[in-house]
Amino acid sequence: MIKISELKSFSKDIKGKFFFNYDLKKTNWFNIGGIARAYFKPENLSELISFLKKFGSKEKIFLLGAGSNVLIEDELFEGVVIKLGKNFSNISLLSETILVAGSATIDKKLSEFACENNIGGFEFLSCIPGTIGGGLKMNSGCFEREFKDILLSIQAVDKTGKILTVPASKIKFAYRGNDLDKDLIFLSASFKGKIEDKQIIQNTINSLKNKKNQSQPTKIKTGGSTFKNPINQTKEKVWELIKKSVPLDTKFGHAEISQKHCNFFVNRNNATFKDMKNLIDFVKQTVKSKTGIDIETEIEIIK
Numbered sequence: 001m002i003k004i005s006e007l008k009s010f011s012k013d014i015k016g017k018f019f020f021n022y023d024l025k026k027t028n029w030f031n032i033g034g035i036a037r038a039y040f041k042p043e044n045l046s047e048l049i050s051f052l053k054k055f056g057s058k059e060k061i062f063l064l065g066a067g068s069n070v071l072i073e074d075e076l077f078e079g080v081v082i083k084l085g086k087n088f089s090n091i092s093l094l095s096e097t098i099l100v101a102g103s104a105t106i107d108k109k110l111s112e113f114a115c116e117n118n119i120g121g122f123e124f125l126s127c128i129p130g131t132i133g134g135g136l137k138m139n140s141g142c143f144e145r146e147f148k149d150i151l152l153s154i155q156a157v158d159k160t161g162k163i164l165t166v167p168a169s170k171i172k173f174a175y176r177g178n179d180l181d182k183d184l185i186f187l188s189a190s191f192k193g194k195i196e197d198k199q200i201i202q203n204t205i206n207s208l209k210n211k212k213n214q215s216q217p218t219k220i221k222t223g224g225s226t227f228k229n230p231i232n233q234t235k236e237k238v239w240e241l242i243k244k245s246v247p248l249d250t251k252f253g254h255a256e257i258s259q260k261h262c263n264f265f266v267n268r269n270n271a272t273f274k275d276m277k278n279l280i281d282f283v284k285q286t287v288k289s290k291t292g293i294d295i296e297t298e299i300e301i302i303k
């Protein structure tokens, strides 16, 4: 582990911000988590690369996006959390149908940008509350569309500070994942859509948002879908398995099951990591004992 004094000395020569003993609770949708030893917001790519060259192979690093798919432990996070800011969230038009977006871009912004430029295919992004970086990592998706369906290539940096471009054809995407090195930090990605009328795109966005709002809770402290659909074991959706196996009023402290969508778990007020983890474990075990099916978490648990 690197000494705080070394990080402090690095932080003096850069424009980006370093925070020490940073409260992670406010950085994620669940509103749960402990303190990070260090939290780094690089101002630009060259600062990120300098940091990685110096510390990337020695330090435990976690790259945080919008925090909409993570459940963070209440203990001290011993490494450095990196958060990419506005200089990593530019969107540009490469051609009539090709867009490039920085990895800190909020998905909804890319969907809006595509709509303004008469490019269809990005509508589903208006329903995912994460960043492009998080979406690439998770191969996020909804309404039968996933990141992989629009992706052309990814630009990334490895933990030694080396930049690389990976064409989509070289990446094996899975349901909510990919086979890329887990330490890669995504910088930007290029995507391809199709020419379409702005009004038609906007109508599709409105209709997807309505569908989503009808079936899933909004404005709550949650991590979205807690478990993945067990697609290799059954055609049943995970919410159906939960609904028939688990009493939906199950609570651990302030951690509860959403009454609107039983695969969404909610921090009702001040749930701790342990409350939420107990709820997750209870649901997993109960589904297994009632249906024989093993379900896996979609949300990522950060230790």
Ligand SMILES: Cc1cc2nc3c(=O)[nH]c(=O)nc-3n(C[C@H](O)[C@H](O)[C@H](O)COP(=O)(O)OP(=O)(O)OC[C@H]3O[C@@H](n4cnc5c(N)ncnc54)[C@H](O)[C@@H]3O)c2cc1C
Pocket (backbone or CB within 6 Å): 029, 062, 063, 064, 065, 066, 067, 068, 069, 070, 084, 103, 104, 127, 128, 129, 130, 131, 132, 133, 134, 135, 136, 137, 138, 139, 140, 141, 142, 184, 185, 186, 187, 217, 218, 222, 223, 224, 225, 300
């Ligand atoms: C209300 C709600 C609704 C949701 N609906 C959906 C849905 O319909 N479909 C769906 O698929 N998901 C959904 N999610 C889950 C979540 O929004 C997605 O998984 C999203 O893509 C995560 O992005 P993020 O930026 O929040 O990532 P985070 O939660 O911050 O991180 C998730 C993972 O991505 C990694 N990561 C983030 N940025 C980078 C980067 N630049 N480089 C490398 N790794 C990176 C993190 O290290 C972590 O491993 C929902 C969540 C909520 C709270």
